Amino acid sequence: MSLSRRELVMLAAALPGFGGLAHAKAPTAAKTPLPFNPAPDDEAAWERIGQEFVITGSHLNTGTYGSCPLPVLEATIQYLRGFERMLTQPHIDGPGLHTQLERFLGAWPGSVAILRNTTEAMSTVAAGLDLAAGDEVVSTTHEHIGGKCCWEMLAARRGVVYRTFAPILDPTREADMAAAWMAQVTPRTRVFSISHVHFTTGLIQPVQALVRMAREHGIITVIDGAHPPGLFEMNLQELDADFYASSPHKWLLAPKGTGLLVVRPDRIGTTWPLVASGNWNSPGTSRFEHVGTMGESVLAGLGAAIAFHQAIGSKAIEERTRSLATRLDAMLREVPGVEVVSPSRPEFRSAMVAFRYAGRSAEAMQGYLNSRMIRTRRISEGGLEYIRLSTHIYNFPRDLDRVVELLREMPAG
Ligand SMILES: Cc1ncc(COP(=O)(O)O)c(C=O)c1O
Numbered sequence: 181m182s183l184s185r186r187e188l189v190m191l192a193a194a195l196p197g198f199g200g201l202a203h204a205k206a207p208t209a210a211k212t213p214l215p216f217n218p219a220p221d222d223e224a225a226w227e228r229i230g231q232e233f234v235i236t237g238s239h240l241n242t243g244t245y246g247s248c249p250l251p252v253l254e255a256t257i258q259y260l261r262g263f264e265r266m267l268t269q270p271h272i273d274g275p276g277l278h279t280q281l282e283r284f285l286g287a288w289p290g291s292v293a294i295l296r297n298t299t300e301a302m303s304t305v306a307a308g309l310d311l312a313a314g315d316e317v318v319s320t321t322h323e324h325i326g327g328k329c330c331w332e333m334l335a336a337r338r339g340v341v342y343r344t345f346a347p348i349l350d351p352t353r354e355a356d357m358a359a360a361w362m363a364q365v366t367p368r369t370r371v372f373s374i375s376h377v378h379f380t381t382g383l384i385q386p387v388q389a390l391v392r393m394a395r396e397h398g399i400i401t402v403i404d405g406a407h408p409p410g411l412f413e414m415n416l417q418e419l420d421a422d423f424y425a426s427s428p429h430k431w432l433l434a435p436k437g438t439g440l441l442v443v444r445p446d447r448i449g450t451t452w453p454l455v456a457s458g459n460w461n462s463p464g465t466s467r468f469e470h471v472g473t474m475g476e477s478v479l480a481g482l483g484a485a486i487a488f489h490q491a492i493g494s495k496a497i498e499e500r501t502r503s504l505a506t507r508l509d510a511m512l513r514e515v516p517g518v519e520v521v522s523p524s525r526p527e528f529r530s531a532m533v534a535f536r537y538a539g540r541s542a543e544a545m546q547g548y549l550n551s552r553m554i555r556t557r558r559i560s561e562g563g564l565e566y567i568r569l570s571t572h573i574y575n576f577p578r579d580l581d582r583v584v585e586l587l588r589e590m591p592a593g
Contacts, residue, residue, distance in 0.1 A: 217493040220503040223576070229492060230574050237553025238579040242570040243379060243407065243532050244557055246433035248481065255484035256435050259477040272479050278465075284486050285442060286415030287424075293441040293465035294479065298406040299326035300454070301425030301441035302373075304468055305402050306330035308451040311370060313339030318364045319373040320347040321562060322380045327404035327425070331373060341368070347383065350523050354386040361390055371400045377407040380559050380566065381522040382505070382532030391421045407431055409440070410485075411501065411531060413494045422447050428482060431501075431531075431572065432489060435481035441468060497573055501531040504571035504580065509533045511584045518587065521566055534559060534566040539592030542567050548590055554583055 211231060218225030232249040239247055248256070262270035281292045295301050307330070311317070317331045321344045334340040345364055351357050361372060372394045376387050391401045401421040408414060410432030416424055424442040428434035443451060449463045457470035489497065506526050512518050517538035523529045537545060542565040546558040549567075559566040569583065 214491050216491065217496045218500070220496070220499040226500060226573065226576065230576065232488075233574045235574055237555065238583065239555050239574060240569040240571070240579065240583065241555045241557045242431060242572040243382075243568060244430070245436060246410070246430050246572065247574060248433055248435060248485070249488050251488050252433060252435065252481045252484045256477045256481035259480035263477065270480070272476055273483075274479075277479060277483050280483055280486050281440065284414070284490070285409060285424075285440075286417050287442045288417055288445050290464055291416075291442050291445055291448070293443065293468035294482070295439040295441055295468065296437050296471075296474075297326070297429070297439035298324075298404060298425045298427040299330075299439075301423075301439050302327050302402070302404055303330040304441055304454040305423045305425065305451065306334055307454050309371070309400065310452075311338065311340045314341065314368055315370040316341045316343055316366060316368045317371040317373055318343050318345070318361065318369055320344055320375070320378075322347055322378045322383070323373070323375055324379045324404065324406065325561070326406065327373060327375060331371075347378070347385075349381060349383065349521065350525075351383075351528055352525065354389055357386050358389045358393060362393060365397060365399070369397070369399055371402055373402045373404065376403050376405040377411070377530045377532075379406070380561070380564060380568070381534045382530040382568070382570075383523050384528050384530050387421065388419055391419060395420075407530065407532075410489060410497070412498055416442050420444065423451075428485060432485050433572075434485035435478040437475065437478050438482045438485075441465070443468075492573070500573060501571050502526065502529070504575055504577070505529060505531040505533055507577065508569060508571060508580045508584070511580060512587075515584060515588055517592075531572065532568055532570045534568040536566060537587065537590075540590055541565065545587070545590065549583065549586060552586055554579075554586070 212228060215225035215228055233247050235247050259270050278292050282289055311334060317340060319328060331342040335342045343364055348357055348360055372390060374385050374387055374390055377384055387403055394401045402423045403421045405424045405426045407430055409426050409428055422444050426440040428438045429436045443465060448465055453460050453467045455471040457472060459466040459470045509520055512520050512533060512535050518535050520533060520535045522533045542558045542560060545567045546556050549556050557568040559568050
């Protein structure tokens with residue numbers, strides 16, 4: 181971790197036990213308490229929340245990584261410092277963390293496995309189901325490598341058929357999106373592998389309807405839910421998918437290297453673990469979690485990330501992040517030459533906006549914005565060439581105004 185002096189000062193102020201920074205002067209003004217449930221346009225409240233972050237410039241790429249707030253950094257670093265003293269190992273309340281996650285996600289008791297990321301969780305499912313040659317896995321052409329390579333490898337290794345179709349990118353009705361999936365079903369279809377939120381454009385798939393329809397056809401649902409926790413309020417029991425994979429290091433702002441696999445209870449005991457160690461044959465989700473020595477400091481940070489999120493309020497965070505995206509979407513559509521490729525209807529859009537810009541490559545735009553301290557994601561997978569901007573609680577209307585202004589000024593060619 182390389183921190184600027186300003187960041188070190190902020191961190192030192194926030195961390196009573198964070199030694200080694202005795203030379204850093206803490207800011208004199210005491211912070212007011214975190215606002216709970218602020219309205220989406222309560223700028224003073226969001227500015228206060230923004231004081232919890234060490235971000236330099238504008239971070240508009242939460243879709244790749246969220247930035248941890250100070251309490252999450254604190255919990256993670258405290259754990260590391262305690263561990264490296266080597267006398268005793270700091271305690272992580274494993275059962276407590278699992279319960280905290282289950283409540284946060286609305287998941288069944290005992291259904292959560294804590295892994296390293298979505299990629300590992302998706303690979304666990306693909307390798308852990310007993311699919312045979314000719315069995316079909318249906319998905320879209322907009323899947324992330326972390327959600328599709330596990331199926332591609334099964335296709336290469338065992339003759340499983342990985343069928344992808346081009347999703348509707350600007351839907352008007354959920355029913356049309358669901359019908360596009362159902363049109364792919366054959367008697368050999370065993371799995372729907374569905375990105376809950378597409379990494380390319382932020383499109384939200386109608387997972388609730390898809391899970392219900394899939395089950396009627398005996399099809400297993402595997403949701404690549406890398407994005408939703410921390411972005412939407414979740415109720416995974418209500419969703420009732422067979423498998424839900426996620427990365428809290430994105431929108432939940434947890435330390436990097438925290439992942440989740442939520443398994444419907446009836447599937448836990450029959451899904452093989454990816455890595456075999458102690459507990460590989462346990463009937464609970466610990467069968468998926470034993471992967472040898474791990475850096476456990478991230479687990480301390482994960483618990484702190486949930487607490488931080490809940491201290492502000494899930495609904496408030498969702499409304500703020502999505503309203504910023506709606507504002508950004510509207511502004512971008514006004515820029516001559518910009519073509520927004522994210523859904524035009526806010527209910528399908530989440531908090532990411534992707535676009536092309538005539539005469540400017542995505543690579544050039546990313547370099548141009550990056551040199552002005554704005555972090556973006558270039559989407560170049562699958563022959564696409566988009567810039568994607570994510571909006572989170574550490575972004576402000578001024579960040580959006582600035583990025584749009586800079587794009588207007590960017591010369592073509
Ligand atoms: C939809 C989707 N799936 C999977 C992943 C992979 O996530 P991770 O690198 O945390 O495994 C990403 C990362 O951006 C993603 O956007």
